Amino acid sequence: MSATLRLADGISCPVSTVPVDRVQLGHGSGGKQSAAMLRDHFLPHLSNPVLDQLGDGAVVTVHGGEIAVSTDTFVVTPVEFPGGDIGSLAVHGTLNDIAMMGAVPRFITAGFVIEEGLDFGLLDRVIRSMAEAARAAGVPLITGDTKVVERGKADKLYINTTGIGTLDGVCRPAPDKAQAGDAVIVSGPIGSHGMAIMAVREGLAFDAEIVSDSAALFPLVERLARECGRDVHVLRDPTRGGVASSLNEIAAASGVGIVLTETEIPVPEPVGAACEMLGLDPLYVANEGVMLVILPERLADAALAALRSLPLGASAVQIGRVVPDHPGMVIMRTALGGSRVVDMLPGDQLPRIC
Amino acid sequence: MKYLSEYRDGGLARRIVSQIRNLATRRWVLMEVCGGQTHTIVKQGLDELLGDAVEMIHGPGCPVCVTPLEQIDKALLLAARPEVIFTSFGDMLRVPGSECDLLQVRARGGAVRIVYSPLDALELAIANPDKQVVFFAVGFETTAPANAMAVWQARELGVRNFTVLVSHVTVPPAMIALLQDPDNRVQGFLAAGHVCTGMGWTEYDPLAAGFKVPIVVTGFEPVDILEGIYLAVKQLEEGRFEVENQYVRAVTRLGTVPARTVVEQVFQLVDRKWRGIGEIPASGLGLREAFADFDAERRFNLGTMVVDEPAECQAGAVLRGQLKPRQCGAFGTRCTPEHPLGAPMVSSEGACAAYHNYGRYRAVEMAVTA
Numbered sequence: 001m002s003a004t005l006r007l008a009d010g011i012s013c014p015v016s017t018v019p020v021d022r023v024q025l026g027h028g029s030g031g032k033q034s035a036a037m038l039r040d041h042f043l044p045h046l047s048n049p050v051l052d053q054l055g056d057g058a059v060v061t062v063h064g065g066e067i068a069v070s071t072d073t074f075v076v077t078p079v080e081f082p083g084g085d086i087g088s089l090a091v092h093g094t095l096n097d098i099a100m101m102g103a104v105p106r107f108i109t110a111g112f113v114i115e116e117g118l119d120f121g122l123l124d125r126v127i128r129s130m131a132e133a134a135r136a137a138g139v140p141l142i143t144g145d146t147k148v149v150e151r152g153k154a155d156k157l158y159i160n161t162t163g164i165g166t167l168d169g170v171c172r173p174a175p176d177k178a179q180a181g182d183a184v185i186v187s188g189p190i191g192s193h194g195m196a197i198m199a200v201r202e203g204l205a206f207d208a209e210i211v212s213d214s215a216a217l218f219p220l221v222e223r224l225a226r227e228c229g230r231d232v233h234v235l236r237d238p239t240r241g242g243v244a245s246s247l248n249e250i251a252a253a254s255g256v257g258i259v260l261t262e263t264e265i266p267v268p269e270p271v272g273a274a275c276e277m278l279g280l281d282p283l284y285v286a287n288e289g290v291m292l293v294i295l296p297e298r299l300a301d302a303a304l305a306a307l308r309s310l311p312l313g314a315s316a317v318q319i320g321r322v323v324p325d326h327p328g329m330v331i332m333r334t335a336l337g338g339s340r341v342v343d344m345l346p347g348d349q350l351p352r353i354c
Numbered sequence: 355m356k357y358l359s360e361y362r363d364g365g366l367a368r369r370i371v372s373q374i375r376n377l378a379t380r381r382w383v384l385m386e387v388c389g390g391q392t393h394t395i396v397k398q399g400l401d402e403l404l405g406d407a408v409e410m411i412h413g414p415g416c417p418v419c420v421t422p423l424e425q426i427d428k429a430l431l432l433a434a435r436p437e438v439i440f441t442s443f444g445d446m447l448r449v450p451g452s453e454c455d456l457l458q459v460r461a462r463g464g465a466v467r468i469v470y471s472p473l474d475a476l477e478l479a480i481a482n483p484d485k486q487v488v489f490f491a492v493g494f495e496t497t498a499p500a501n502a503m504a505v506w507q508a509r510e511l512g513v514r515n516f517t518v519l520v521s522h523v524t525v526p527p528a529m530i531a532l533l534q535d536p537d538n539r540v541q542g543f544l545a546a547g548h549v550c551t552g553m554g555w556t557e558y559d560p561l562a563a564g565f566k567v568p569i570v571v572t573g574f575e576p577v578d579i580l581e582g583i584y585l586a587v588k589q590l591e592e593g594r595f596e597v598e599n600q601y602v603r604a605v606t607r608l609g610t611v612p613a614r615t616v617v618e619q620v621f622q623l624v625d626r627k628w629r630g631i632g633e634i635p636a637s638g639l640g641l642r643e644a645f646a647d648f649d650a651e652r653r654f655n656l657g658t659m660v661v662d663e664p665a666e667c668q669a670g671a672v673l674r675g676q677l678k679p680r681q682c683g684a685f686g687t688r689c690t691p692e693h694p695l696g697a698p699m700v701s702s703e704g705a706c707a708a709y710h711n712y713g714r715y716r717a718v719e720m721a722v723t724a
Contacts, residue, residue, distance in 0.1 A: 022461040032692055202470060263364075276358065278470070279702060336364045336576050338399015340712035346692040347448070347457075 026347025030241030033347045055175065056097040056236075059167065068103035068165040070094055075158050079126065082196050083212030084288075086159055087130030092214050092288055093239065094163040095137050099218040100235040100291065102173050102225065103165030108134060110144040113158040116151040126157065137216045139163075171225040173294075177233040178254035182322035183300035185293040187220055187313045188213065190243055191271040194285035199274055208270045215289030220313050224293065227306040234294035237287065241345070244283035246292055247320075247330045248344045258330045260320035260342065280349050283342060294322060361575030370580040371403045374587055378407040382590050383539045384583060385532070385675055387525060388546035389416035389703025390574050396708040398576045408583055411539065411675035412708075414528050415546050417493040418445045418701035419673060420628040424659040425492075425521040426451040432488050432519065432654060433464040439482060441475035442490040443497075444468040448700045452661055472497075472504035472518070479508070479516035488650045491518040495549040498522050498639055499613035502620035505641065505648045517650035520640055523626055525549050526557045527637035532674060533565045540675065542586040544572040544579065547601035552617070554609030558597045566595045573601040620645055629697065630670030667696035672705050679709040686710060 026033040043052065050058045057070025074090040084092075095105040110130070114123070134141050192213040199210050217237060224232060234254075238246035243265075251258045267275075267282045275282045289312065295303055300318050307313030330342040360366075386392055392412040395401055401410055414420055430451045433440035440456070447456040447468065460466040465485075469475050472489050479487035491501040501518065508516045525546060532538055545558060550571045562569045568589035572582030582600040589596060599605055608614075617639070626638025641649045650656070666684055671677035679685050679698070689695040691710060698704030 020458065022458065024457050024461045026457065036692075272358075334398050335362055336367045336398045336400070336403065338402050340397055340399060343711055346690075 024347070029345065029348045030239075030245055031345040031347055035344075055101070057101050057163070059101060059103075066167040066169070068098050068101045068167060069162065070097035070101070070165075071160065071162040072097060073158065073160040075155070076197065077155055078197070078200055079122065079156050081200050081212055082209050083192070084214035085126050085129050086157060087126035087128070088133040089212075089214050089288060090159040090161045091130055091133035091137065091139075092216050094161040095139060096217045096237045096288075096291070098163040098165035099216075099221045100173070100237055101165070101167070102171035102221070102232070102235065103167045104222075105137060105139045105163055105165045105218055107142045107164045108139050109162045110141055111160040112144070112146045113154050113160075114146060114148045115154040115156050116148055118156055123157070130159075133216065137218060170229045171221075171232050172230070173232045173235040175234055175236065175250050176253040176255075178250050178256050178258075178294045178322050179233060179296075180256055180322055180324040181297055182233055182294045183297040183303075183318050184247070184258060184260070184320040184322065185295075185300065185303055185307070185316060185318050186243065186266065186290060187217070187293065187307050187316045188290045189266040189268045189271070189315055190238070190287055190290055191267055191275065191282035191285040193239075193288040194242070195271045195274045195280075195282075197286075198278065198280075202278070204274060204277065210268075210270045210274060213287060213289035215312055217289065217291050217312070220291065220307055220310055223306045223310055223313075224303060227302050228295055228299050231299055232293065232295050232303075234292070236292045238290060238292055239286050239288060242282070242284040242286060243292065244281070244330065244342045245344055247342070248328075250292075250294065251330055252328045254322075255327045257323045257326035257328070258320055259323055260330065260332045262332050262335045264317055264319045266315055266317055266319075284345055284349050297321065358575065361573070361577040363577060367400075367576050367580055368403070370577065370584055374404065374580070374584050375407045377584070377587050377591055379591060381406055381409060382541055382587055383409045383411060384542045384544060384586055385411040385413045385540040386544040386572070386579065386582075387413040387415040387529065388544075388549070388574070389413075389419070389701065389705065389708075390548075391415075391544060391546065391572065391579055392705050393703060393708045393712075394574055394576055394579055396705075397712045399713075400576060400579060404583070408587060410583075412672070412678075412705040413543075413675060414532070414628065414631065414673040415494065415525065415549075416673070416698060416701050416703040416705070417497070417523070418449055419669060419697040419704050420523055420631065421446070421449070421492050421521045421697070422627040422629045423452060424627075424661045425519065427659060427661055428651065428656050429456065429490050429519055430454060430459055431656070432650060433459045433466050434462070435464075435486075435654075437486050439465040439467060439478060439485050439487045440490070441467050441469045441472075441478060441487060443470075443492070445701055445703075446490055446492060448694070449697045450694055450700075472501045473507065476504045476508055476511075476513060476516055479513050480511070483515060486515050486517065486653070489516070489518045491520045491522060494523055494525055494546070495553045495617070496546070496551075498617045498621065499552050499610070502616045505620050505645050506616055508648055509645065517648050517653045518641070519650040520621075521626075522621065522639035523628060523637055524623075524639060526561060527634050528628070528631075529561060530565075531631070531634050531637075533561070533567065535674065537676060540567070542568040542590055543570070544582045544586065545569050545597075547571055547573040547578070547605055550599075550601070550605045550609060552610050552613040554607050554614070555597050555599065555605070556607065562595050562597050568595055569597045571597065571599045571601050571605050573604065628673075630667075630673050632670075669696035669698050669706075672698055679706040682706070
């Protein structure tokens with residue numbers, strides 16, 4: 001105990017030296033803990049130039065042609081939720097990652113971990129929904145795998161999907177391409193997926209049911225690419241960790257600052273109400289059918305018009321700008337005219353006490 | 355959002371700010387008691403807007419921050435027991451104990467569950483008769499009624515496998531302790547609106563008169579807080595020292611009588627140690643003898659635990675308003691939300707978290723004109 005560090009009247013509070021020796025749920029949150037786990041436990045062994053970019057997917061060259069590959073694992077509880085289920089989510093999520101690289105989704109594969117005792121009715125519904133999502137996207141599921149584990153060794157059903165896409169070389173967005181003078185656009189209202197799941201889990205009832213926004217984003221990308229093509233600097237679907245985490249990653253990767261305007265951020269009323277009740281911030285809530293678009297501000301109107309021409313992008317709006325100041329940092333201009341930092345979360349958002 | 359967007363109206367907020375500036379003939383020092391209010395102030399940049407007219411000192415009203423270390427350590431011990439399902443509000447999970455936090459206990463196999471209401475914990479007990487369900491009953495008068503109700507219900511329903519680890523604190527004794535401190539600079543208080551929703555404000559009348567401080571019962575939205583500040587400054591300028599109610603849409607003088615009643619029936623005043631501040635007489639709530647069966651400390655024979663609190667964390671000075679988080683040498687360097695030295699850095703109501711999450715780069719010039 002150091003006397004110099006103690007205040008005269010004995011005011012004190014413990015130094016915590018909590019060594020993190022085991023994986024916590026926060027390591028899967030997509031926030032700083034996730035990044036630390038990748039950095040400390042994965043990259044030291046698996047590092048290579050492609051992986052080290054830590055994108056949502058990778059672009060590799062095979063026999064002179066470029067292909068985009070992305071893989072994602074889905075462990076959502078509950079398996080079925082308003083607006084979708086783990087099957088459609090597993091298709092949309094992976095194909096969206098492909099689309100965010102500016103690639104055309106071509107194929108998808110799936111691996112299933114199934115808990116002993118799973119109801120075949122539920123399995124059928126999930127697979128049917130998966131098939132419908134893949135068919136609607138025009139992407140065949142070309143190979144797969146199933147494993148069954150003892151009851152209790154998994155929670156009903158986990159799905160891993162891998163998507164493969166091709167690149168035409170025109171639209172090549174990447175997280176490190178944001179530039180000062182760019183506009184930050186969001187293609188639709190935020191927070192619906194995460195709060196739809198949360199509302200079911202917590203048994204919250206609202207006047208209007210919150211429905212997941214789970215959807216395939218490729219049609220929006222296609223329309224956008226037709227208008228703005230090579231000028232699209234960044235595309236990102238802000239899933240785990242929400243809009244705030246995605247923008248922080250982009251700001252860091254591109255070495256730029258981002259300034260958001262609070263009054264422009266589209267939060268559906270039931271989502272806002274649910275977040276208020278639980279003490280959560282919609283900026284950190286997962287989305288599954290929304291994308292962030294960053295491109296030169298002079299093209300913002302054209303991009304918005306392109307997005308709004310499809311129902312999924314009907315409420316697309318510019319929410320901020322890329323600036324040369326405060327590189328790596330996202331700042332919010334508040335409704336009251338103040339400003340605040342919008343940081344990465346350390347781990348999961350935790351509901352507050354009161 | 356009805357009753358929410360109105361209280362976040364930027365135009366209205368700026369009008370109130372200019373009224374406060376016109377009214378103040380000198381710089382007044384006010385304390386907002388509740389950490390929820392602190393977060394609104396820092397998140398919305400209200401301190402920035404107020405400029406020199408008013409200095410806001412952040413009070414001790416963060417239930418997570420003031421929960422003493424030994425209670426956290428008891429929680430960690432209980433949560434690690436194989437027969438226990440330990441339930442808590444989400445906020446408490448990341449608070450560092452002596453050796454780890456509840457998230458780490460969960461990673462090591464402890465059954466730790468986040469609940470939104472203590473009644474959910476009671477339901478969990480009913481659904482798991484072969485387990486012992488313990489609820490971490492922390493907080494101010496805001497959470498006390500629901501926590502009391504859970505204990506009351508448990509007795510009514512004869513639920514034998516439900517207990518509470520109590521670490522309740524109450525606001526007025528803390529305000530008295532602050533006012534009696536020779537270093538006190540606080541000239542007026544914004545009392546925590548949600549505390550008064552349940553308890554009313556009769557307890558504050560003798561404080562306002564005795565210590566000659568205006569006390570304004572205030573809500574949590576930006577416009578609420580600015581209106582509360584306006585009322586407090588007006589009193590100070592006019593030399594009045596009264597309890598006023600800004601939060602009329604939620605608070606009445608007597609509060610919510612059924613809530614007060616259940617709190618009085620289940621809990622009694624006890625001396626309580628506040629983390630970082632020390633023991634304050636009659637400042638806590640403990641279970642009455644009639645409900646002793648539901649006391650986790652008794653059921654599990656936890657006894658008295660004495661925990662040494664070595665520290666470079668100056669949470670106590672922050673909680674007393676003697677130090678702004680930024681003035682702490684560890685702030686943002688050796689103490690961050692990922693590696694907190696003390697609770698105010700991790701709690702959603704902690705002043706350090708507010709400054710770290712929202713206010714760190716206040717000096718950054720906005721590059722935006724729109």
